[in-house]
Amino acid sequence: MSNKSEKFYFLEDGGEMGELMRKKDWSKTLIGLPETWPQSLRTTMSIMLNSPFPMFLFWGEKLKCFYNDAYRPSLGMNGKHPFILGMSGKEAWPEIWDDISPLLGVVIEKGESIWRENQLIPIFRNGQIEDVYWTFSYSPVKDESGNIAGVLTVCTDNTEAVKAVNSLRESERRFREMADQSPIWIWITDAEVNVQYANKELLNYIGIENSSDFTGQVWKDVVHPNDIELVFSGFADAVQNLSEIALEFRIKNASTSNYEWFKVMAAPKFEEGRLVGFIGTGMNIEQQKSFAEHLKSEVEIRTRELADSNIKLESMNKELQAFAYISSHDLQEPLRKIQMFAEVLMEREYDNLSKTGKVKFEKIQSAANRMQSLINDLLAYSRADTEKRVFEVIDLKNVIDEVENDLGEELAKKQGKVEVLSSCKIEVVPFQFRQLIYNLLSNSIKYSKLDVPPVIKIMGEVIDGLESNDKLLIAGKSYTKITITDNGIGFDKQFSEKIFEVFQRLHSKQEYVGTGIGLAIVKKIVQNHNGFISANGESGKGAVFQIIIPSSQLGTS
Template sequence: MNKEFHFLDDGGEMGKLMREKDWSLTPLGAPEGWPQSLRTTVNIILNSPFPMFLFWGDTLKGFYNDAYRPILGVDGKHPKILGLNGAEAWAEIWKDIYPMLSVVTKKGESIWRENLMIPIYRNGRMEDVYWTFSYSPVKDDDGNVSGVLVIVTDTTEAVLAERRLRESERRFRDIANLSPMWIWITDADINVEYANNELLNFIGLSHYSEFEGQVWKSIVHPDDIELVFEGFGKAIEKQERMSLEYRVKNATTNEYEWYKIVAVPKFENGDLKGFLGTGMNIEQQKSFEETLKNEVNHRTKELANSNLKLEAMNKELQSFAYISSHDLQEPLRKIQMFAEVLMDKEYDKLSTSGKEKFVKIQSAANRMQSLINDLLSYSRTDTEKRVFEVIDLKELVADIKNDLGEELKKKHGKITLLKSCELEVVPFQFRQLIYNLLSNSIKYSRADVPPVITIKTEVIKKAKSIDPILSNTKEYVQITITDNGIGFEDQFSEKIFEVFQRLHSKQEYVGTGIGLAIVKKIVQNHAGIISATGELYKGSVFTIVLPKKQ
């Protein structure tokens, strides 16, 4: 290469294009004939890491470097504008840039523009682009302006980002000012940089710029001021989230109201820059808490008094149980004993009316004996010590069938257990439960229809679907006892489990009306449920669901 061409050495892609271009076909002529000022300037821009463009000569022909090349995009002006007249190269914006170029070429003055939007054709379309640039004169050896050096930066992304940020801040402030909550921003020293209208109106300020100095001291309740300083101090020290509840003076009413303040730290490059906070009025909540506290205290005192009364009643109940099991039963046994003696030895001497009366006396005494025994059983169901053991239902049913053998034989009845299982129960209570149910099925059988009683068992794993009080985390056993007896109307399905509730007169069926109440209480003691369904003169079904293991 001719030594005259050394100023085009290097320069990357643009240096290569300039070296390969046949400049002899242009008005500039071959590079060896270029003026020294042009050579020097071209050498400078080719080796500069900053985007540069050179307008040269009367027609402002264009030169640019590799750093400027990305500005032109793809499918645009590159590379045809290299060495092209300015008016032709930048036809679409020439009316915008030529007046600025003229200031430099005619007056020799430099100009500077920041974030100026000038469209450019690139990437196959016109694009709105923001530029920060300077136009500087390039003078020849005689001091005349021969060209304009452009140092430029495409600031479109920065401008749009700033615009988006401003729009985001505007939306944030609009939303914040519509919020019924306090919203505020501070710097790292808790100086307020922003406060929304709700907060400013509450404390009586017109603009957040007034929120400075000792404002906090004048609006926070004196008893809470130390709490506030300690809370903010700890949040700054540990650079962590803060939550406080304290009272703040309402500028309108001059009364203090409770607020809950939550603040989260904001960081920039790992450094604490301040806090973003909210405040919610909790005056009603605090008032409710105070009312609730007073109510709880009042109810606690009432409960304590009730407990004392309950203890006294329990003592009375224990006394009643003792009387029932000893003092009441002793004279009753004597009545029964003397009635039996009279029936054995004096029965024949009685008139027909007297005989009937003695039979009624004996029957009434027997009923009273049953009633006392059932009442004692019912009262002991909750108080007796519960020791759970695993039992086999088959063995228990066999034992009860043996006890009910005479009744079954008399009525030609049958009890069938279709499938046995093991479960954890209080043995003597559970025996009483099954005994009462089977005994009732025999007792309430239809005349001249042999009682047929069927017991089925099933393991249940999703028991909550049966009743919400049961758990899906336990296995349950469902025991179903079905009979063909007199049944009952479904409207009585709950009533039959209540104490002293009878669906039939004592003349029809013997009983005290406590048996099924005892059954229900035993089921509850085992954390289970019991239900009954019936159809009059067709039979009844009792369903028990108990945990397989307690």
């Protein structure tokens, strides 16, 4: 060995701190050159520098500071390293000297070792004072004379671990605080479904004070006898299948001794793939259950009422069919005789009648004709519901042409005309739709202005439900829209809905002949085609009727 190696052998292989010690000019310090250091210091220094465990040494009367590479990270950056090397403890640690000086004094004066675990000792590091938790021991180091010459600190910086534990405890505290304020039950079990935690709401409800009192027997005491098997089998299945729990059962209220319905749910907890328990909730569903039972009872009552209504409806339908038969046969036969005899009298005895008699016979004829029209309209209205519907695809213009031909005499008398602006294919029940068009065009002719020839414009087009502002239409579904506009006397907007009601008349029968059923038949036919009809008008400025029906009737019934 060279002289240099002989002087500093105890500082060799010391890593960063060994190199710093070798390079430091110790002649300028009170501890002196390393070759003058006592053997006890050299030996302690050699052990410390080569130890992988964090160590710090206070040496001599001034408690000079030494530390190894393993301790170095505890000092952080922009802190005490490396200038405290060889510095007195009081100068090196002014921020904690009042805390550690008494401990060092006990070791030096009494020779006793000290142990502290997770002790909070803030130090200056990383440019600021930081809270640092240490687990450390202070042990005396004796010199060659057997006197205590220093204190060896073996320590671990447990700051991150302590903070993690504290964070976990705080999180648990907040969880329990939140859980205890919750109006629903919150509970945690182990893997055998033994309750480890239950919040206040649960404990208060079943009448126990602590979670530790919550044994398996508690379930037997509080669960309704008819439900206990459901509870035990449900929990057992969850443990066996590592699955969630979702049960509804009755539990006794400790305050009232009444059983109330609860919905209990839980999810399994796993650690490293192993089931460690369940975390669950419980919600009182007594009101929902009561409401459900009440609703069930109401549904049963309404179902019976509906069944009774259906029976009555069937009876009414039979009566309606009987009425239709009577109207079409029994009523019309005497009516035809009245009309026939009145006509014969008017032809053969007209000249023999007085002026008053002639007027009365004319009124008889008029009343009989109105009666005939009313019977025909009532039959048409009845058949709109009862007749079988067979849909066919036809051209709108063809229907209009047929109706226009039927109304040719009325149009000619008033010099009116029908204009088809556009046409399209429609899927309808042909004879019903022909009746619809007939009634609407007949109305437009009937309610035309006295001095203005009626002009009726009809436009047919295919639209998408998305294009319409009507909320009743379905976006993406195709519809046929038929618009019929006339230049007649119109009507006030307040009657837009009423004009489709049965026997609804806006004018007296002296002014305009009619039964008040025509537009009701129109609406009924539109409904039979799963469509909608609307009317808009203005007095003296005509009317607009708009019909919208699905382009295809498949799946709309």
